[in-house]
Amino acid sequence: MPEFELSAPSRAPVEEVWKLLFDPARFPDWWVGIETVREDAPGRFTQWPTGYPDFPMPQKLRTDRLNGRVTVSCQVSDISFVWQLAEVGAGTSIHVSVSLPDREAHRLDGQRRDVKESLVRLAALAEATSETVSR
Amino acid sequence: MLQVRLLGRVATERNGEQISLPAPAGRLLAFLALRLGPHDRENVAVQLWPDATAAAGRANLRTAIWALRKALGDDVLEASRTSVGLLPGTVTVDVDDCRDRAAAGDAAAAAALCHDELLAGYTEDWADAARQRQRAQLAQTLAERSASTERDGDAADAARWSRLRCALEPLDEAAHADLIRQLAAAGDRAGALVVGRDVITRLREQLGVRPGPSLRAALAEARGPGAATSASAPGLNRPLFGRASQLRALAAAWAAARAGQGRVVLITGEAGIGKTRLVAELARRADNAGAGIAMGAGVDVGGEAPLAIWQELVPQLARTVSAPENANWASDLGRLAPDLPAQLGRDAPPPVVSSPELERLRLFDAVLRLVEWAAANRPVLLVAEDVHRADPASMQLCAHIGRRLAARPVLFVLTRRDRPQRPAADALIADLVGRGVEVTEIELGPLSQAEVAAVARSVADLPDAAVEQVVDAAEGNPLLAVASARALAAGRSAPPQDLRAMVRAATGTLPRPARDLVEALAAAGRELSAGELAALALPDRDEAEHAILESGLVFRSGGGLRFRHALLAEAVRADLGEQGRRYEQLALAIESAARSPGPVAAEVAGHLRRAGRDDLAGPRWQRAARHARSLGAMPEAARFWAEAVRCDPGAAQPRLELAEALGWLGREAEFEREWQAARELLSEREQSVAWCRRGKVLRTVVCNPRASIEAYQRAWELLPADAPHSLRADVLLGLAWGESAAGDPDRAVMLLGEVARLVDPHDDSMVAEMANAELMSLLRLGRFDGCETAAERGGAAARRAGRPDLAYSVWIHLTCALSWSGNMIGALRAADAAVAATRGFTAIELRCVASRAFVLSRLGRHAEALPLGREQLAMADRMDSPAAAALARHDAGLIALEAGQHESAAQLLGAALDEDAEISRPAARLARAEALARCGRPQEASAEVRRAALEPVRAGDQPWALVPRMTRVQGLIALARGDRDQARRRMREAAAVWQRHLHRSTGAEYMANFVDLGRAPVVGLVEPERELRRLTAELAALDDLESPELTEVL
Secondary structure, X not given: OOEEEEEEEEOOOHHHHHHHHOOHHHHHHHOOOEEEEEEXXXXXXXXXXXXXXXXXXXXXXXXXXXXXXXXXXXXXXXXXXXXXXXXXXXXXXXXXXXXXXXXXXXXXXXXXXXXXXXXXXXXXXXXXXXXXXXX | OEEXXXXXXXXXXXXOEEOOOOHHHHHHHHHHHHOXXXXXXXXXXXXXXXXXXXXXXXXXXXXXXXHHHHHHOOOOEEEOOOEEEEOOOOXXXXXXXXXXXXXXXXXXXXXXXXXXXXXXXXXXXXXXXXXXXXXXXXXXXXXXXXXXXXXXXXXXXXXHHHHHHHHHXXXXXXXXXXXXXXXHHOOOHHHHHHHHHHHHHHHHHHHOOOOOHHHHHHHHHHHOOOOOOOOOOOOOOOOOOOOHHHHHHHHHHHHHHHOOOOEEEXXXXXXXXXXXXXXXXXXXXXXXXXXXXXXXXXXXXXXXXXXXXXXXXXXXXXXXXOOOOOOOHHHHHHHOOOOHHHHOOOOOOOOOOOOHHHHHHHHHHHHHHHHHHHOOOOOEEEEEEOHHHOOHHHHHHHHHHHOOOOOOOEEEEEEEOOOOOOHXXXXXXXXXXXOOOOEEEEEEOOOOHHHHHHHHHHHOOOOHHHHHHHHHHHOOOHHHHHHHHHHHHOOOOOOOOOHHHHHHHXXXXXXXXXXXXXXXXXXXXXXXXXHHHHHOOOOOHHHHHHXXXXXXXXXXXXXXXXXXXXXXXXXXXXXXXXXXXHHHHHHHHHHHHOOOHHHHHHHHHHHHHHOOOHHHHHHHHHHHHHHHHHOOOHXXXXXXXXXXXXXXXXXXXXXXXXXXHHHHOOOHHHHHHHHHHHHHHOOHHHHHHHHXXXXXXXXXXXXXXXXXXXXXXXXXXXXXXXXXXHHHHHHHHHXXXXXXXXXXXXXXXXXXXXXXXXXXXXOHHHHHHHHHHHHHHHHHHOOHHHHHHHHHHHHHHHHHHOOHHHHHHHHHHHHHHHHHOOOHXXXXXXXXXXXXXXXXXXXXXXXXXXXXXXHHHHOOOHXXXXXXXXXXXXXXXXXXXXXXXXXXXXXXXXXXHHOOOHXXXXXXXXXXXXXXXXXXXXXXXXXXXXXXHHOOOHHHHHHHHHHHHHOOOOHHHOHHHHHHHHHHHHHHHHHHOOOHHHHHHHHHHHHHHHXXXXXXXXXXXXXXXXXXXXXXXXXXXXXXXXXXXXXXXXXXXXXXXOOOOHHHHO
C-alpha cells in the first residue's frame, strides 16, 4: 500500500493547532484541495474538492484514544490521513501519516505535495491565530 | 370450597373427599397455598426445581400446572404466561385460619401452630423458609399476647403464652427471660429456676455459648437478692499464662471501641502460640460487658466457598439483634443464610438484579447495616480467626466492614499466622491503615520458660523433671506445651519429637471407630455439627466420641465436635493420605445435614474431588457456582464452573455458564474460547441458544452493541422453525436493543413491534426491556415527544418486576430526553423517579442522584444541588469504589462551577482528573480551566487548556463541542489577564462555532457517550443554544465596559 509520512513544526501552542484539526469546518482554511465542507453528523462530513463543486466526497473523522491523534478517511477514495500533535517547547510538532489504496497509487506524488503544503498552512494558520490573539 | 391442610402432613380435600395429587402437583399446590393469589412463574419454577436449568424448570412447572388443573378443575387455579396462583375465595388453608385465631387470643390455635410442623416432610429450601417465616410470625404473635396479658396484670396467663413461645424457640434467650420473670412474678420461683437451668444447658450444648445479660439478669432476679452467680466461659477452663502486655493492648482497644471509636486489631503469631486463647479471654470480658459477639474462621479445606467467614459471623450477629423495621437489607442477608430474613422479620425475597457486582455490593452493604444495627444499642465484638486461610471474598468483606467502624462501638479482631506469607492479609491491613482506620497490631511471641512451666502444670500434676521436659520440648509454644504435658501425664517417658508425632501417639491407641471419627473431623478441617456427626453414620458413635474427647485432641462445641487447634487437625490430615472413601462419606454427610445445599456445595464438591468422585462432584460444583453468583462472587463462580467443566468436559451447559462468568470478569479471550468450545458441543438445533446467550453477554457485560447485533443476527438465522416463542422474543429483543444502541433505530422500532406480538403483555421484565430499547431508539431519532409514555410504561413494569436496574435505565433515558428538549422541570421529575426506583441499590442510586443534582443545578437550584454532591461521595465511600468517588468529585466540581464556587470546583475537578475518573477528560480539564480563570489564576488555567489538547479524545467526548468550549475558556483566561480585546475575539470565535451547531441532532452521540463513559450523558450535557445564550450575555457585558452587570455575568 503506497504511503508516506510528513512532519512540520509550528510555533503555535498545541491547543491552537488542535482546534483547527478537530473542526472540519476550518479544513478549507488550510487543507490544500478542500474547497468547502458540510458537517453531516458526529464524525462525518462531506467535502468538495477545489474546482469540483459537483463532486461531494463523504469523509469520516475519528478521534483516537492516543493523545492528539485524528484520523480522516475518505469514503470514496479510501485515502486515510492520520494526524498527530505533540507539544515541543512552547510550540507544536505536527505529524501526518498518509496511506493510499493501491488503485490510487498514481496520486501518491500529488498527495505528498498537497499534504506538505497543507502542513505549512496549518502551522502558519495556528501561529497567526495565536499571534492575532497575543498581539 | 377447596381445603388445603399444610400443618402436619399436607392434604387436600373438597366437600370432605380427599384429593390425591401426583408429587410435583402436590408440591406446587402446597407452595401456592402458602400465599393465595398470583406468583411469578419464573420464581415458582426456580423455587420448586432449583437444580434444573431455567428451561427445564419452566417445563416442569407447565406439567405440574396441567396435573393440578386436571385434579382440581379450572375454578381455583389461575395461570397466565407470567403468573400462576390459587384464586382467593376459592380455597381455605388451615394455617391461615390458625394464625388468625391465634392472633385473636385463641391459645389452642396457637398451640396447634407450635406443635404441628408446617409442610411436614418437605425438605426443600422454600419449605424451610416458609417454616422460618411461620415461626417468626408466630413468635411475634405470642410475644405480643404475652406482653399484653402481662400489662393487664395476669402474670400466670402471660407465662402461658411465653411458654408456648419458648417451645417454639427453645434457644431464644429473650423469650426465656420473659418466661422466668413471669413465672417468678406469678409465685412459681422453682418453675422459673427449672426453665433457666434447662435453657442454659441447651445453649451450652447446642450453641456452645453462655447465657447473655438479659437471661442472667432474669435468673438473678428469680433467685432473689445476692443470688447471681458467674460461670466460666467455654474454652476458658485453664487460666491465661503470660500475655499481660498483649492483653492490656487488647483491652485498651476494646475500651476505645466501646466508647464509640471503632477499630481493628490484628493478632499475629505462629500456629499454636495462643491467638485463639487470647481472643477467647477478650470475648469473655466483652460478654460480661453485655456486648454482641460473633466469631468466624477461615477454612481452606474443601472447595473454599466464598464468604465462608461471614457465613459463620452473620448468623451469630443476627441472633444478638431484634428485628429492624422496614429494613430491606435483611432480605439480602438471605443470600448468606436462607433463614436469616425470617429471623429478622422479613419474608420477601430480595429483588433480582442482573449484575453480579450489584449483588455483591448489596450483600456487603447488608452485612454492614447488620453490624451497624447490632452496634446501635450495645458494643459489638467481631472476630475473624485464621484470615491467612480466608477466601478472597471474605477478605474483601472484612476490608469493607473494617473501613467503616471509626464512629461505631465495634472492635473487629483478626488473627493470622505469621507464616506462610499471605499478601491479601497484608494488603487488607495496609489498606485499612492507609484509609486512616485505627489498627492495633499485636504480635504473639514464644512464652517464657516459667510461663510454659505454668501451662504444663495446669494440664496435669507433673513432677518437676517432667515439667522441664515439657519446657524443653515446647520452645515457648503453649499448644506444644499442652500436648507434651498430656503425653507425659499419659505415662510416656519423653515428649514426642514434634506435634505430628504427638498426635500420632494420641490417635494410635484409639479404637477403630474413634479413629474413623477423628479422621473425619480432620478431613473436614472445621467443627462438625451434631447433625453432620449423626449423618456420618459411624458405628459406636457414643463410645467413639467419648474416646476422642478423652484423648484431649478434640472438645465439644455446642452439640458438635472440633479439634482443640487447627494444627492438630492438620497433623491428623497429613497422615490421612488419599483416603477417598473418607472424603466421600464426609461430603455426603455435610450435604445431608445442611439446611440449604447452596452454601455447603463448594465444600462438598471439594471433598468429592479429593475422593476422586468427579461424577458426584460435577453437579455440586454447578450448585456452588450458582450460589457464588447469587453472592456476587464472580471469581469463585468462574472457578466452580471451571471445575464443573473439568468433571464433565462433554457437557455444553457448564461451558456456556463458564463463558458467561468469564465475560462478567472481563476475561474476553477466555470468554471467546469457552463459548466456542461450548458451541462445538451443541447440536444444530441448540446453536441458536448459544448465539442468543452470546448476544446477551455482549450487550450487557461487555457493552459492545455492534458485536451483540451480529450475535443476535446469527441466533435469528439459526433459529429452528419450531423454536419456542420465548427464545424468538429474546433474540428479537436483543437485536432491537443492539439496533437502538448502535445500529438503525428505525429498525429497532420495527423489531420491537415483532417482540410485542410474541410476549405476554404481563411479562413485566420484557415490557421494561422493550421500553428501554424503545427509549434509546427515540432518543437517537430525536423524537423526544414519545419518550414520556414509553418511560412511564417501562418504569411501572420494572417496578412490578422488581428490576431496579431496568428502572434506572428507563428513568435516566427519560431524564436525558427531557433535558435535551429543554424541559428541565420534567427532567427533574424523571430524575426523582429514578432515585425513588433505585433507593437502596447504591451503585445505581448514586448515578440517579448525580443526574438529579445536575438537573437541579441547571435549574439554578444550587442550594439543593450542592448537598447531593456530598451525598454522592458518601454513597461512593459506602460502595468502596474509588472510581465512583472520583466520578462523584467530578460531578460535584461541575455543580460547584455552576454555583459560582470556583475554588471548590477547581479543587474537585483536579482531584477527579488525578484519580482517573471515568469522565470526559478534555471536557473536565476545560471546566477546571474555566474555574481557575474565574479564580484569577490565568497561568494555571492556560496550562490546563494545553493539557486538554493533549488528552485522548473519544467519540463520547463530543469533540465538536470541545472546540468552542476551549475557545471560550481562552476568552475567560484573557479576561482574567485584563485583555478585553483578546477576550472579545475569543468569545466571538466560540459563539460563531456554537452558531453552526444550533439544532444539531445529538442522538447518535448519546450512545457513544453511554458506551465510552458508561453512563447516560445527563451530567455534562452539551446544549449549543444555552452555550450561545451565555456567550452572548458575556459578550454584551464585555461590550459595555461600564456595565454594572459585567462582574456578575463574567
